[in-house]
Structure formats: C-alpha cells, structure tokens
Amino acid sequence: EIVLTQSPGTLSLSPGETATLSCRASQTVTNNYLVWYQQKPGQAPRLLIDDASRRAAGIPDRFSGSGSGTDFTLTISRLEPEDFAVYYCHQCAHSPWTFGQGTRVEVK
Amino acid sequence: EVQLVESGGGLVQPGGSLRLSCAASGFALSDHNMNWVRQAPGKGLEWVAYISRTATTIYYADSVKGRFTISRDNAKNSLYLQMNSLRDEDTALYYCARLTGWTGDYWGQGTLVAVSS
Numbered sequence: 001e002i003v004l005t006q007s008p009g010t011l012s013l014s015p016g017e018t019a020t021l022s023c024r025a026s027q028t029v030t031n032n033y034l035v036w037y038q039q040k041p042g043q044a045p046r047l048l049i050d051d052a053s054r055r056a057a058g059i060p061d062r063f064s065g066s067g068s069g070t071d072f073t074l075t076i077s078r079l080e081p082e083d084f085a086v087y088y089c090h091q092c093a094h095s096p097w098t099f100g101q102g103t104r105v106e107v108k
Numbered sequence: 109e110v111q112l113v114e115s116g117g118g119l120v121q122p123g124g125s126l127r128l129s130c131a132a133s134g135f136a137l138s139d140h141n142m143n144w145v146r147q148a149p150g151k152g153l154e155w156v157a158y159i160s161r162t163a164t165t166i167y168y169a170d171s172v173k174g175r176f177t178i179s180r181d182n183a184k185n186s187l188y189l190q191m192n193s194l195r196d197e198d199t200a201l202y203y204c205a206r207l208t209g210w211t212g213d214y215w216g217q218g219t220l221v222a223v224s225s
Binding site: 043044046047088090093097 | 152209212
C-alpha cells in the first residue's frame with residue numbers, strides 16, 4: 001500500500017499569500033497518477049488537479065500542481081477567502097487507492 | 109449536468125446490513141468506472157471499493173473485503189454498495205465518485221451510515 005504523508009497538518013495564512021502544500025508517497029506513484037482535492041465543511045471533495053499537474057475544468061490558475069515520483073506539491077497563489085479549506089492528495093496508481101491525511105489551510 | 113445522489117444510509121446495529129445506492133444522471137454510467145469512498149466523522153477520506161464499467165474488475169479495501177459488495181446496473185444508471193456484518197468503525201459518510209481515467213472527477217454529497225447499539 002502506498003502511504004501518502006501530507007505536510008504541514010495546518011497552514012495559517014492571510015488572504016493574498018501563497019500556500020505550499022506537500023504530499024510525499026512511500027513509493028513511486030506510477031505515471032504520476034496523483035490527484036489533489038479541496039474539501040470545505042459539509043461538502044464533497046472537489047477535484048482540483050490530476051496527473052500531478054493538470055488543472056481540472058473550471059479551476060482557477062492560482063492553483064498549480066507539481067512533482068513526480070514520490071514528492072508532490074500543491075501551490076495556491078494569492079489566496080482568496082474561498083480557498084480556506086482542507087486539501088487532500090490521493091494516489092490512483094495502485095490498489096488500494098489511498099489518500100493523504102489532509103492539510104488544513106486556515107485564516108491567520 | 110452531472111449528478112450523483114447517494115441514498116440508503118441510516119442507523120444500524122453492529123452486525124447488521126445496509127444497501128447503499130447511487131443514482132447517476134447527466135451522463136451514461138456505462139461509460140465510467142466508479143468508486144465508493146467514505147469519511148468517518150471529523151476524519152479523512154478512505155477509498156472503499158472500485159468497479160469497472162462492465163463490472164468485470166472489482167477491488168475492495170482490506171477493511172471491508174468479505175463484508176461489502178459493490179455492484180452496478182447500467183440500465184438503471186445506478187451503483188450499489190451492499191454492506192454486511194457492519195462494525196462501529198464503518199460509521200462514516202459514504203460517497204460515490206465517478207472516475208474519468210483513474211480520477212474521481214464528480215462526487216455525490218454522500219449518505220451517512222451510523223453503526224451503533
């Protein structure tokens with residue numbers, strides 16, 4: 001099983017700042033099948049990025065994904081009020097599919 | 109508009125059974141592989157089960173293997189999760205998710221399963 005470790009657990013930032021979220025895999029994520037989701041309270045996860053760096057339809061370009069192999073990063077530039085949420089990375093390269101434990105981006 | 113609507117959740121005693129349904133609209137279910145994913149209260153996401161478009165390939169998380177059964181009826185545009193021998197630790201919000209490639213691109217709003225005596 002691929003274990004995904006996200007850091008930090010919580011990120012306290014102000015609107016307009018840049019958030020950098022890390023996701024480290026315990027083994028190589030084949031074909032960079034690494035996905036990032038955003039989840040707000042009471043809502044289902046929302047797809048942001050797949051294949052490590054491809055933005056999903058309708059996702060603003062302030063969200064960007066990078067990385068390969070075992071180290072992946074989600075960067076949110078110029079944080080907007082609606083970006084404060086929990087972010088999960090997810091690998092769909094190998095069964096069992098696994099998720100990171102999440103990073104909470106909160107208002108400082 | 110793509111929509112996924114889960115139903116069938118509720119309160120059940122340990123050892124009991126429930127059958128969850130996921131009604132798909134706005135697309136042909138037969139064109140997509142599907143997942144069930146759950147989220148315990150206040151916790152993160154956990155993948156539960158996968159089914160391919162024609163149900164020829166099925167995977168389960170170890171935590172539910174032998175107790176849960178995923179199935180689908182493409183003619184009815186519906187996905188199911190039969191849950192038997194339920195345990196306290198199965199308490200969670202259960203989401204169905206449409207897969208495009210291997211990515212869950214659309215998710216329902218979830219149905220809550222509570223296992224308690």
